[in-house]
Amino acid sequence: MRAVTYTRKGSSDVLEIVDREPAAPGRGEVRVRIHVSGVNPTDWKARAREDWPMPFPDVVPNQDGAGVVEAVGDAVDGLDVGDRVWVYLAAHERPTGTAQESTVLPAARVVRLPEGVGFDVGASLGVPATTAHRALTVHEFGPARLSPGSLAGRTVLVQGGAGAVGHAAIQLAAWAGAVVITTVSSDAKERLARRAGAHHVFHYPDEKLADRILETAPDGVDHIVEVSPATNAGLDVRVLANHGVVAYYATDKGETFSLPVMASFAKNARWQGVLLYTVGQDALTAAAEDITAALRDGALPVGEGAGLPLIWYPLDETAEAHDAVENGAVGKVLIRVTE
Helix, strand or coil: CEEEEECCCCCHHHCEEEECCCCCCCCCEEEEEEEEEECCHHHHHHHHCCCCCCCCCCEECCCEEEEEEEEECCCCCCCCCCCEEEECCCCCCCCECCCECEEEEEHHHEEECCCCCCHHHHHCCHHHHHHHHHHCCCCCCCCCCCCCCCCCCCEEEEECCCCHHHHHHHHHHHHCCCEEEEEECCHHHHHHHHHHCCCEEEECCCCCHHHHHHHHCCCCEEEEEECCHHHHHHHHHHHEEEEEEEEECCCCCCCCCCCCHHHHHHCCCEEEECCHHHCCHHHHHHHHHHHHHHHHCCCCCCEHHHCECEEEEEHHHHHHHHHHHHCCCCCEEEEECCC
16 A cells, blocks of 8 residues: 655655555554545644654654545444544554555544545544534533534634634534634635634734624623634633633644733633643544534535635645645645545
8 A cells, every 4th residue: 555654854855655565453443444634734743843753763644534444453343344434633642644545543533424424524524623622612611512502692703714623613613503703814714714604704913803803792702712822812811701711722823822811810711722632532532423413414514615625635745735734725635545
C-alpha cells in the first residue's frame, strides 16, 4: 500500500510516499481502508514545529479520515468488516495517521457512518466537529450532551465562523436549538456562515462589534466558541451573559491573552480550554455519539452550499494539501486516498 511519511521535522518537503505492507490489527484495534483523509492545522504543526519532538522515528500524518473497515482484531464489538466509518485522532500517540491507504487504530476512534453519509463528510468531522462539541458542552449550567432542543433558549457566539471548527460549531449549535451569532472577516465568509446555519453574522474588525452583538442578545451570550482569545478576550467578557463560558481552542494571533479581571469574575465567567488530545475518552465518546446523531438528522453537511467548500488533493500531493491549510485555505482540505 502507499503511505505518506516523514522521518524528521520541517517544511512539507520532508513528506514522502513509500510502499509498505498493511499492518494487522491487534487486540482492540481495527484496520480501515482510507478513502478520504482530512487535513487540520494540527497536522502540519505536528510535522513542522521543532519544539514538538518527533513522537516516533517514522510518522504518517493526518488525524481524521473516512473509509471502510477491512480487518478487525480480537475483543472488538460493534464494528465489522465492510462497515463504512469515520475516524478521529488516528495519529494521536501512534505513528499511523490517515495519509495512507490503510491504517490501524483503536476501535474507540472508529465510528460507523450513518447510511447515505459520504466519506467527504466523514473525513471533515474528527478534530473540527469534536472540538466544537466539547466547546458547546462545558457550560456550568448547560447540557453535557447535544441533541435537538438541548440548547434551546441559549445564545451561542462563534468567533470566526468560516473556519472548520467554527462551521461545525454553527451547525451543531443550530441543530441543538440555539440562536447562533458568528463573526467573519468578509462578505464571502458571511455567505458561508449563513449557509452553515448562523442566524446573525457580524464583520470584524469593527469598533462597535460588541454593541451590535448586544443589540441582538441584550442579556448576553451564553456560550462563546473562541478561536482567538488573544484578540477577543475583552469583547468576549463584555458580551458574555452571567455564568457564561468562553471555550477557547486555538492560539490564533497570540500565545497569551489578558482580560479585565473584575468584569470577568463579576459575571462568574468560565474560561474553558479545549484540547482533544487531553480531554479524555469519555468526552470523545460522547462527542462521537452526538455527532453521529446529528449526521443521521442531516445536520452536518459539507461543501460550498453548506458553508464549507471542499478543496481536494490526491495522495501524492499531500505536501500541497498541508501547505494549503498552513496558508489559511478557506474551506476543508481533503485528500482522496482511494477511489
